[in-house]
Amino acid sequence: MTTLASIIVSIAEEMRTASERGGVANYIPPLARVDLNRFGMAVVGMDGETHTVGDAAVPFSVQSVSKVFSLSMAFNAMGEELWGRVRQEPSGSAFNSIIQLENEHGIPRNPFINAGAIVIADILVSRYGRENARTRLLDFLRPLVDDPASIDIDTDVARQERETGFRNMALANYMRTFGNIRNVVEDTLDFYFHQCALTMSCQQLAQVGTYLMTGGLNPLTGERVMSERNAQTILALMMMCGHYDGSGAFAIRVGLPGKSGVGGGILAIAPGVASIAVWSPGLNAQGNSLLGTRALERLVQYTGWSVFRAS
Ligand code: GLN
DSSP states (O other): OOOHHHHHHHHHHHHHTOSOOOBOOOSSHHHHTSOTTOOEEEEEETTOOEEEEETTTSOEEOGGGHHHHHHHHHHHHHGGGGGGTSOOSOOOSOTTOOGGGTTTTTOOSOSSSHHHHHHHHHHHHHHHOHHHHHHHHHHHHGGGSSSGGGOEEOHHHHHHHHHHOHHHHHHHHHHHHTTOOOSOHHHHHHHHHHHHTEEEOHHHHHHHTHHHHTTSBOTTTOOBSSOHHHHHHHHHHHHHHTTGGGHHHHHHHTOSOEEEOTTSEEEEEETTTEEEEEEOOOBOTTSSBHHHHHHHHHHHHHHOOOTTOOO
16 A cells, blocks of 8 residues: 555655756845755645655745735735735736736735735734734744744844845835835835745644645634635635746646745645645746655645546
8 A cells, every 4th residue: 555654755755866956046045055955745634644754844934835824814804805905816927027017006916926925914014013913923823833933934034035125125115106005115025024034844834734724724723714715715826826927837737726935845735635845945947846846746646636636
């Protein structure tokens, strides 16, 4: 019998010997110096059992995977009104593109491109204040894992994001001219840069993702994190927009809702089945983890977890 444990061990072995690995993000030193050979994977099932392989316990910069969690908080806070500030459509453009904002009057296509995530950050800063929004984000995440204290924000990464974040500043300032950024731009971006600097391991990320696997419940406490309907909306957005202009290819190859980050992490959800986190820092041309995507593709081939599978 092929068990999940043996499947992920053989995937990790395949990835260890892969010749093409992509390149690490190099816009800030803490990402540029990560070893390209790192690989970790964690899978949490509905029974709560966690399977891990490789560097699954090593913390890394989750970057844009954090956009799933900030979106969850803003959606919980604002409900459907949220979609007046950010749309629900794929962009077909790069993660940091500014191009659609002019014709669309400063309303980003979706909450996962940078412009959309900056609007979400603005909403959370309006609600909770610049510093308190960070605490709220950590408070949202920590009850979902069994080692809460170790989830944190790397303030050095956040500082370097700010020092190099000229494109994000341009996006925020541009949206402000349309009235879609409502706080002092520096305050909104300060929170955005801190959320990007969240540090988690695959093991933690897969555990955090369980509320999307269960239709909105925290399996550790039984508490409702969000409504089932909202969880479905977030999964649909992950499927359509979670990998930017690589989202179509990801949906076809993997067939699961997923969200990537330039740190090389991906969170993927098999609804009602599993929450999966994978980390390999080498990126493809769209800024998504190259081997992370391949590992998920293999996992779905072995398990049949694609949401598009008929039987
Ligand atoms: N910190 C990065 C940025 O804002 C996050 C982008 C990403 O992970 N795709 O540009």
